[in-house]
Every structure is written in C-alpha cells, then in structure tokens.
Amino acid sequence: MGVESGKAERKFINLEEKTVSNTMTNAKTSGAEPSNSKILEVRNLKTYFYTHEGVVKAVDGVSFDLRAGETLGIVGETGSGKSVTALSILDLIPKPPGKIVNGEVIFDGKDLLKMTTRELQKYRGNRISFIFQDPMTSLNPVFTIGNQLMEAIITHRKMERKEAIRECIRLLSMVGIPEPERRLYSYPHEFSGGMRQRVMIAMAIANSPSVLIADEPTTALDVTIQAQILELIDKLKTKTKSSVILITHDLGVIAKYANRVMVMYAGKPVEFSTVDNIYYKPLHPYTMGLMGSISRLDEVEKGKLKSIRGVPPSLIDLPPGCAFHVRCEYTRDYCKKETPPLVEIEKGHFVSCYRAKEFKNGSFKDNKQ
Ligand SMILES: Nc1ncnc2c1ncn2[C@@H]1O[C@H](COP(=O)(O)OP(=O)(O)O)[C@@H](O)[C@H]1O
Numbered sequence: 001m002g003v004e005s006g007k008a009e010r011k012f013i014n015l016e017e018k019t020v021s022n023t024m025t026n027a028k029t030s031g032a033e034p035s036n037s038k039i040l041e042v043r044n045l046k047t048y049f050y051t052h053e054g055v056v057k058a059v060d061g062v063s064f065d066l067r068a069g070e071t072l073g074i075v076g077e078t079g080s081g082k083s084v085t086a087l088s089i090l091d092l093i094p095k096p097p098g099k100i101v102n103g104e105v106i107f108d109g110k111d112l113l114k115m116t117t118r119e120l121q122k123y124r125g126n127r128i129s130f131i132f133q134d135p136m137t138s139l140n141p142v143f144t145i146g147n148q149l150m151e152a153i154i155t156h157r158k159m160e161r162k163e164a165i166r167e168c169i170r171l172l173s174m175v176g177i178p179e180p181e182r183r184l185y186s187y188p189h190e191f192s193g194g195m196r197q198r199v200m201i202a203m204a205i206a207n208s209p210s211v212l213i214a215d216e217p218t219t220a221l222d223v224t225i226q227a228q229i230l231e232l233i234d235k236l237k238t239k240t241k242s243s244v245i246l247i248t249h250d251l252g253v254i255a256k257y258a259n260r261v262m263v264m265y266a267g268k269p270v271e272f273s274t275v276d277n278i279y280y281k282p283l284h285p286y287t288m289g290l291m292g293s294i295s296r297l298d299e300v301e302k303g304k305l306k307s308i309r310g311v312p313p314s315l316i317d318l319p320p321g322c323a324f325h326v327r328c329e330y331t332r333d334y335c336k337k338e339t340p341p342l343v344e345i346e347k348g349h350f351v352s353c354y355r356a357k358e359f360k361n362g363s364f365k366d367n368k369q
C-alpha cells in the first residue's frame, strides 16, 4: 500500500464505541526486540460452554505462539472469544458450564492442559500471570494491599516476613505507587481505580512471570490513566523480560504496543500477522472492516472509517461455511459451505478467507458480487 512502516500516522476505531478513538504513530515504546523463540504455544484450542440454550462454541480452534519478549495483541468484537482463550491457557474456565474440549497449551515443554490443578497452581500467578479489567473484583476488600501482595509473593517463594515486606515496597514503587511504605497498610477502597490497577500489576509481576496476560487492562479507567497503565505494562515487560498477551478492543492500543496481532471472529482466529501487515495489508474482509480498509480497497470514501454492517453471529448457532459470510461484502456461494482454513498467504501472514489471494494480488475487483 506504499505506506512506509514506522512513519505513517494511523486512525483507529474503538470496537466498542465504533468511533475513531485516537491517532498515534506506530512506534513501539519498549526497547527490547522480540526474538523468534517460542515461549508459549496454543494448539487447536476449543472451549465450549454447555448452556440451557445450547453449546456455546466460545473458542473453536485457536492456535498461536507467543515469542520471547514480544507483545501479542488479540483483537476482536465483544464475544469473539478473546477472554475465554486467555482463561483457557491456565484452565481458569468456570466448570460447569465450561469445558476445554480440545487443544494443547505448551509451556516449558509441557502441556498445561494435561496438568492437575495442583501442578497448575505452580504456574498461575507465578510463571504466567494475569492483569484483569476490574481490579476491584480481583482485590479482596477486607485485606490490606500489603497483605495481598505479600500473599502473592510467599505463595511461590520462600521468604522471611521482613524480606517480603521489603519486596512489597520495592514492587509498589516499581509500579509507581507513592509512599509505598505507608500505602502498604491501605485497603483497596482507599485507592483510586488507576492505583488499584497498579497494585494488580505489582501482584502480576511479583514473581517475574515469563508470560503476562493483560485482558482489557484499562477499559475501566479514564483515558489519561489508561495511557499511563499501558506505558507501565510495556516498561515492566522489558524490565522483567517477559512476553505479553494484550487483549483489547482498542486498535490504537494494539498498534502502539503489539508486535504481532491475532484478529478473532466468532471463536476463531481469522487473521494473524505482524502489526504492520494487519494495519496496512489486511487480507481478511473482517480485518479490513475493522481498519476501514474496505473503502480503501474499493477506492471510494477514501480515508473514511466504515463500521462493519450486521452483528456478530450467535456462537450457539453459527452459519455454515465462513462465519463472516453474512456480513461480508465479498461473499461467494462457496464461502457458505465449508469453514475456510487459516492459511499462510505470505510469510508470517495467516488468513482464513477463500479470497485472500485475490485481495493480495488485487484481482478481487473483477469478482466482487
Ligand atoms: N461462563 C459462561 N457461560 C456461558 N457462556 C460464556 C461464559 N463465559 C463466556 N461465555 C461466552 O463465550 C463467548 C466468548 O466470550 P469472551 O471470551 O468473554 O468474549 P470476548 O472476551 O472476546 O468479549 C461469548 O459468547 C460469551 O457469552
């Protein structure tokens, strides 16, 4: 598309608000470049919920790898299976109604999904940890911040109380809590939303995890605080040499912090590539829709962002064939029969669309319905 990577300004839509949310450059803020070594591998994950209404196929064949030092963005509309994918990694799905019906999560050469709950406890909050959207639901209101942080440390590390207190103070100051010696004795309600999220981050990094999973970490916060928290996560990622899975519906956030992106639709990855490919050369009509690129491809309404027509399908009763076909502008009859597989169209660029090659070489224009 002739846009020089790293220099262009981009406009983004916020999938929740369906508005242009912000404009920023795509310069990554953290210093460390990711390597090619895989730190985590998810293979053909399927997580279903067995409800009275039917089987909700929340995650239905998700595969991806996370590389050392990278931030992998997961993006998609609400209900596309982002959180369930993340929770399945550490088998944190509510059972019933949920069940991981298939898949492997390979970490340190072992399949986490084959482990007992006891074995998994050694990984949860230790080697792999979570930052959730709403710290109030994760922090216990009746215990002090210090108490809860200490608990996070001593569950996984042998430490004298005095040493643990010193460690808590170090962690709180690392996440930017002023007067950490004093704030250690505060209760969660005495903190602002932003400060509580900082405490959650301190807990998440307490044991220097290899993988940090941040699921919409700033959605509940106001815009200025959001930016500070995202910067903090990005800085700590470099400092603790961890890899991050960043889940968000904000495409601006993905562009700024992610190295690679997995776009999810109806429980499946529909496109997976580098952030530059996803933004400048999307090859799946859903991603194009998110980026407002359908209009760019058609050379009409240039520069205008379009919202994607229609609504996501019910995960209980998915349409046959490509799940996006009812909303897609490029649907052909064959799209309605079989689900398109996720195929590597060009190096490192995976797309689940029968017409991706046409989009790549530009021949789709002659074939548009
Ligand atoms: N406990 C549950 N019981 C039934 N359905 C669930 C449960 N948790 C999630 N789901 C369903 O799984 C699908 C994916 O949810 P989720 O991963 O939370 O979406 P996202 O994070 O992308 O917004 C949704 O249709 C949601 O309704």
Ligand code: SF4
Binding pocket: 284, 285, 286, 322, 323, 324, 325, 326, 328, 329, 330, 331, 332, 335, 340, 352, 353, 354, 355, 356
């Ligand atoms: S497979 Fe067909 S319906 Fe699905 S996204 Fe591609 S063109 Fe659209």
Ligand SMILES: [Mg+2]
Binding pocket: 082, 083, 084, 215, 216
């Ligand atoms: Mg979610």
